[in-house]
Amino acid sequence: MVHNLTEVHPGQKAKLVGFGDPAVGLKLLSMGLKPGFDIVVRRKTFTGDTYYISSAGKNIAVRKKEAKAIEIEY
Amino acid sequence: MKIALVGNPNSGKTTLFNALTGSRQKVGNFPGVTVERISGQIDISGQRHTLVDLPGTYSLHPTSEDERIVASILLNPEDQDFPDLVVYVLDYKSLEQQLLMLSQIIDLGLPIVLAITMSDEVAKEGYKVNLELIQKKIKCPVILVSGRQKMNLEALKDLIRENLESPKKTPPFYRLQQQEEFILEAVANQHKNNQLTTYGQLLCIEHSEWLPFLSDTQKEHYQKAIQETEFNPIRSQVHETMARFEQLSPLAEQVVKKKQGYRSWTDKIDNIVSHPWVGPAIFIVVMLLVFQAIYAWASYPMDFIEFIFAEMGSYIRQILPAEAWYTQLLTDGILAGLSGVLVFIPQIAILFFLLGLLEEVGYMSRAVYLFDRFMSRFGLNGRSVVAMVSGGACAIPAIMSTRTIANRKERLLTILVTPFIACSARIPVYTVLVGFVVARDVHWGPFNAQGLVFMGLYVFGIVAALASALLLRPIVGGQTSGFLMIELPNYRSPNWKSIGLEVRSKVGSFVKEAGKIIFAISIVLWVIASYGPADDMENARSLALQTAQEQQLDEQATANLIASNELEASYAGHLGKFIEPAIQPLGFDWKIGISLLTSFAAREVFVGTMATIYSIGDAEDEFRVRDKMAADINPTTGQPTYNLATSLSLLIFFALAMQCMSTLAVVKKETGSWKWPIFQFIFMTGAAYILSWITYQLFQ
Numbered sequence: 001m002v003h004n005l006t007e008v009h010p011g012q013k014a015k016l017v018g019f020g021d022p023a024v025g026l027k028l029l030s031m032g033l034k035p036g037f038d039i040v041v042r043r044k045t046f047t048g049d050t051y052y053i054s055s056a057g058k059n060i061a062v063r064k065k066e067a068k069a070i071e072i073e074y
Numbered sequence: 075m076k077i078a079l080v081g082n083p084n085s086g087k088t089t090l091f092n093a094l095t096g097s098r099q100k101v102g103n104f105p106g107v108t109v110e111r112i113s114g115q116i117d118i119s120g121q122r123h124t125l126v127d128l129p130g131t132y133s134l135h136p137t138s139e140d141e142r143i144v145a146s147i148l149l150n151p152e153d154q155d156f157p158d159l160v161v162y163v164l165d166y167k168s169l170e171q172q173l174l175m176l177s178q179i180i181d182l183g184l185p186i187v188l189a190i191t192m193s194d195e196v197a198k199e200g201y202k203v204n205l206e207l208i209q210k211k212i213k214c215p216v217i218l219v220s221g222r223q224k225m226n227l228e229a230l231k232d233l234i235r236e237n238l239e240s241p242k243k244t245p246p247f248y249r250l251q252q253q254e255e256f257i258l259e260a261v262a263n264q265h266k267n268n269q270l271t272t273y274g275q276l277l278c279i280e281h282s283e284w285l286p287f288l289s290d291t292q293k294e295h296y297q298k299a300i301q302e303t304e305f306n307p308i309r310s311q312v313h314e315t316m317a318r319f320e321q322l323s324p325l326a327e328q329v330v331k332k333k334q335g336y337r338s339w340t341d342k343i344d345n346i347v348s349h350p351w352v353g354p355a356i357f358i359v360v361m362l363l364v365f366q367a368i369y370a371w372a373s374y375p376m377d378f379i380e381f382i383f384a385e386m387g388s389y390i391r392q393i394l395p396a397e398a399w400y401t402q403l404l405t406d407g408i409l410a411g412l413s414g415v416l417v418f419i420p421q422i423a424i425l426f427f428l429l430g431l432l433e434e435v436g437y438m439s440r441a442v443y444l445f446d447r448f449m450s451r452f453g454l455n456g457r458s459v460v461a462m463v464s465g466g467a468c469a470i471p472a473i474m475s476t477r478t479i480a481n482r483k484e485r486l487l488t489i490l491v492t493p494f495i496a497c498s499a500r501i502p503v504y505t506v507l508v509g510f511v512v513a514r515d516v517h518w519g520p521f522n523a524q525g526l527v528f529m530g531l532y533v534f535g536i537v538a539a540l541a542s543a544l545l546l547r548p549i550v551g552g553q554t555s556g557f558l559m560i561e562l563p564n565y566r567s568p569n570w571k572s573i574g575l576e577v578r579s580k581v582g583s584f585v586k587e588a589g590k591i592i593f594a595i596s597i598v599l600w601v602i603a604s605y606g607p608a609d610d611m612e613n614a615r616s617l618a619l620q621t622a623q624e625q626q627l628d629e630q631a632t633a634n635l636i637a638s639n640e641l642e643a644s645y646a647g648h649l650g651k652f653i654e655p656a657i658q659p660l661g662f663d664w665k666i667g668i669s670l671l672t673s674f675a676a677r678e679v680f681v682g683t684m685a686t687i688y689s690i691g692d693a694e695d696e697f698r699v700r701d702k703m704a705a706d707i708n709p710t711t712g713q714p715t716y717n718l719a720t721s722l723s724l725l726i727f728f729a730l731a732m733q734c735m736s737t738l739a740v741v742k743k744e745t746g747s748w749k750w751p752i753f754q755f756i757f758m759t760g761a762a763y764i765l766s767w768i769t770y771q772l773f774q
Contacts, residue, residue, distance in 0.1 A: 022308035022660040023137065027559050029315045030132035033583030034323070042341070049447035050456070052562065058168060059340070059562035061443035063450070066559055 005051065005070040010041045014074035016055060021069035028070070032058040039072060075123045075238050076155065077116075080144060080179065081163035082172045083130030084563055086191030089221030090163055091127040104162025113155075118231045123238075126155050132171070132278060134178045135311045137480070137557065142284060149277055150287040151269040158590035159238055160184045161230075166190055166203050170319070170326030173212075177247040177318050180214065181273035185241035187233050188216040197361055204329045211325050214244045222569060245651060248273060253305060260299040280307040340564040343371035344440070348562075353444045357695065360437075361463060364428045375420035378623075383413035403600060410682075412589075418468070419581055421498050425467040426577045429460075434568040439560055446558050451538050453547035455484040455492075456558060462488075462539065466496035466532075469737045471580055473744055481556025487543050489744060490550070490754050493737050494539035494730065499677040503728050504531055506681055509700050510721035534729055542761070599646070599672050599679075606644035646671070660727065660763065661770040663708065668740045674733045719773035723766040731762035 008014050016039040019025025032055075033039070039055040051067045055062055062070075081087040095114025113126045131141040134148070146665035147155045160179055164172045180186060190203065209216045215233050219226045250258070254276055261279060269279065282288055300307065323435035332457050347353055394401040432438050438460055446456025448541045457479045472492045479485035496504075508527050516523040605611070618639040622632040642664075650668035657667050665684075673680035684703065706715040734736065738751040745751070 019312070022312050024557070024559070025312050026135050026308065026315065027132070027137045027557060029169070029312065030135065030174060031321075031559065031561060032168050033317050035316065042344070043348060044350065045444055045447055046354070047447050050346070050443055050558065052348055052443060056168075056170075058171070059344075059564075061439070061446070061456075061558055061560050061562055063446065063558040066557065 001073050003074060005039065005041060005053065006071070007065040008041055008066060008074055010043050012040070012074065014039055014072040016070065017073050018071040019069055020071055021066075024066050024069040028060070028062075028066075031060060032056055033060065033070075039070070041067075060068055075121075075158045077123055077125050077159050077161060077234060077238075078147070078155065078157035079125060079127045079161050079163055080148075081130060082132055082165070084171060084174065084561065085130065085163045085165040086221055087130060087163040088127060088248045089569075090189065090191055090219060091125065091221075092572075092575070093221040093224055093227055095125055116231070121235075123234075126157070128155075129606050129764065131175065133175050133315065134182075135280070135315070141480075145277065145281060146286055147276055148179065148184065149270065149281075149285065152287065157184065159234060159241070161187050161189055161234065161357060164188060164190045166330060170322050170328045172211045173322045173326060174315065175320055176212070177322060178273075180212070180244045181248050181271060182277075183243075183246075183271040183274070186214045186231070186244060187237055188212070188214055189219045189230055190216065191219055191221060207325075207329050210510075212244070214242065218249060222571075234566075246271070246273070247321065248314060250276065251310070251313065253303070254310060254314075257299055257303045259301050279305075280311060289452065322691070340436075343565055344562075347437070348440050348443060353440070357441050357444060360432070361466075364425070364463075367424060371424050372420040376417050379417050379419070383409055383416075394463045402604065403597070406604070407597045407600030408593070409592050410600075416585070416589075418498065419585070421467055422471070423577050423581050425464065426471065426580045427573060429464060430573040430576045431568055434566075434573055436563045436565045437557060439562050442558075442560055445564060452543040453484065453487050453550075454543055455481060455488070455556060455592045456560070457477050458484070458488040458492075461492050462495055462536070465492045465497060465539075468497050468499075469493040469495070469734065470740050473740050476744070481552070483550055483552035484556050486550050486552070486750065487546060489741055490546055490750065490757070491539040491542045493732060493734065493758065494535050494542060494752070496535040496729065497677075497734075499734070500531075500590065500728055502678050502681045503673075504528060504725065506684070506700055506703070507716075507721050507725050507728075510704070510716045511718060511725065531725065531729055538730060538761075542757070546748070548755070596675070596679075599675065600644040602643065602649070602671075603641060603647075603683075606640070606647065610643035610648075611640055614639035641668070659770070660766045661723045661774070663715060665706075666724065670727075670733075675735050677728065680728070719770050722773055723770040726769050727762045727766040729762075730758055730765060732758035 002020070003014075004020065005014070016033060016035050016037055018035055019028065028054075037056045039053060042052045042054050042059070044051055050065045051062050051064065053062060053067070053070075063073060079087050079091055091112070094116050113124055116123055116125050123347070128144050128147065129141060131144045134145045136142045136145055147153045148157075148160075150156060162179060164176065176186070176188065188208070190205075190208075203217065203218070205216055215237060215731060217226055217230050217233055219230050222228075250272065257279055258272060258275060261275075278285060279296045279300065280289065282293050282300075288296075299305070338437065347356055382495065387409050390405055390409070391401060394404070429438075437580050440457050441463075442456035444456075445459045449456055449458050458476070460478070461472045461476050464475055469492055472495070473489050476485050476488045476492075479488060508524050508531075511527055512523040518526060533556075606614075615636055618636040619632070621627075622635055627635065642650075646668050647664070649671060650664035653667045653671070654664040662670070669680045669683040672683045703716050704714065708715045732755045738755060741751040741754060742748055
């Protein structure tokens with residue numbers, strides 16, 4: 001069972017292991033999100049559809065659809 | 075020689091470009107700001123070179139259209155911008171991620187100079203950079219520079235000169251996988267480009283779908299090879315990126331030593347500013363403050379500008395013969411047109427200053443984060459928030475700001491609906507007309523009724539924009555929903571100088587671009603409103619004189635009556651009469667018709683034209699215009715022209731219709747063809763016509 005970033009609570013630590021959607025993965029990789037690093041959802045918007053995530057000293061906003069493509073271990 | 079500046083968004087690339095070329099251009103915390111290709115000249119020991127500022131990109135595997143430019147240029151030696159040397163700009167923060175594209179460009183075999191920027195902040199934020207180590211490991215020339223502090227710029231130029239004269243070969247980084255070797259072999263015999271390295275050729279295959287310089291046969295050939303070897307380009311790109319990071323991560327860790335805890339400020343601020351519901355509330359308050367500031371601060375310089383033009387006008391009338399046609403053209407045509415443009419400079423400057431400030435400190439990307447979901451329900455992007463906010467002042471800069479939206483459909487929709495947002499040019503019109511809808515001293519509960527109607531018009535504009543986005547969504551083609559994935563940079567103190575440059579360049583382009591059109595239109599308007607068929611004009615004049623004598627009017631009133639009658643007889647008057655049948659169902663007469671026609675140049679012209687029509691010399695005196703309009707009687711019904719139905723209908727028309735030549739010109743520039751501005755004109759004006767008609771029929 002592969003977990004993704006939508007399954008963790010804000011603040012809960014997880015480890016980034018890969019990307020479900022290569023196109024999303026490619027973009028996030030190049031923005032500095034790398035497998036093997038800790039990743040944390042810092043907060044979500046009111047509707048829970050946009051995620052504020054941090055990894056390797058980077059803050060990035062992603063849509064829920066994109067968060068679903070971020071595969072993690074926790 | 076050609077030199078290209080390449081780097082990630084927010085790498086300080088644009089600041090460095092400005093420092094090297096002295097050109098005026100935008101720097102921001104907002105990723106993807108440099109979408110246009112911008113070039114400048116630099117002189118290095120007597121030789122002139124062209125420096126091109128390429129869009130900020132994270133990788134040579136681009137995901138959005140603006141990012142594709144970099145790969146399209148660097149993979150095509152025939153391209154006019156193909157560089158003889160790349161200056162790779164690197165911000166010491168998040169070094170590892172930025173080394174990614176550096177390693178890709180090294181593998182293209184291009185001569186490289188590495189410029190590490192923002193060095194003035196290195197010590198302050200607790201970073202230590204080991205330059206020697208980078209130089210040793212990557213084996214390309216490295217220099218610390220600061221565009222802001224103008225540090226080491228000469229040394230950078232020397233390094234560029236050295237490397238142009240004797241380019242050094244940097245050893246390649248990435249070793250191809252088997253899969254990648256296979257596909258290169260499969261295409262090796264045909265269409266091999268000997269000017270490219272093997273990695274360059276691999277990129278051409280992987281991106282063959284969209285690379286603009288490939289011929290159709292080349293594309294077909296590559297696609298066939300991809301199918302035959304069962305090559306998966308995206309998987310391969312992901313693999314390549316990971317493999318590069320495996321090499322780069324240890325290096326980055328050795329090179330940059332971070333002090334812990336510097337990020338905590340950003341996080342503390344975001345606990346409030348990006349809070350699920352406090353955040354949006356703060357955003358709304360910030361926006362209210364911005365617009366408050368625009369109205370509060372701009373009124374004095376605006377009055378001053380108008381005063382200057384009035385003085386110039388009367389001075390010209392003194393030194394030139396007052397009755398001569400060229401004097402009138404100069405004062406009523408050109409000067410009036412110029413002041414119509416220039417009077418908006420303070421508002422635009424203040425708006426750009428405040429928005430630039432919000433962007434510089436890093437706030438705008440938070441608004442994008444907070445409102446992305448809301449906007450995407452309408453087929454827009456979180457980044458559309460920035461455009462719609464700017465649209466409250468003027469649609470022109472707002473439409474220019476959509477360049478940061480990567481998805482074509484989301485961007486186009488934003489461009490199409492932003493002009494519905496009530497801009498500053500609608501204010502004079504609303505001010506005059508609201509008075510006919512509710513009287514001044516009416517209160518609804520604790521609120522002033524006029525104030526509420528005013529606010530309602532703003533809300534109406536926002537609703538119209540969002541509803542139109544929903545409506546146009548199926549019509550506008552393209553990929554349905556784009557990516558968000560936007561960097562939320564750390565908050566930082568603003569760079570006042572770059573905000574200043576930004577304000578200057580935006581005001582400059584407003585005056586030039588919008589100015590040209592308004593200038594031309596105002597001359598045309600003056601001509602058709604001042605001249606008419608000779609007989610008609612003569613009749614109008616003598617009729618006015620006769621009436622004046624009968625009613626024993628004084629000199630001023632006589633002059634006013636003549637002006638009014640002559641306007642009716644002028645070409646503009648004929649035009650108004652001509653279109654009257656078309657606008658009668660909306661409750662408008664020919665006088666409103668003329669004003670509507672003139673207001674298609676720019677909305678604020680409406681009040682000025684109304685003032686001329688009701689023969690008042692001074693358009694700025696809104697209450698007097700309103701008094702005259704209130705006294706106007708419709709000859710067919712015997713009722714006041716500006717009853718509730720007509721006034722509401724006119725308000726709705728102004729809220730919705732596309733009455734701004736300058737906006738249309740900008741939309742043409744941004745979308746690249748006349749197709750969309752024409753569509754936008756028909757859609758907005760059509761919506762205005764239909765809804766005004768419904769309003770008039772309901773309230774009649």
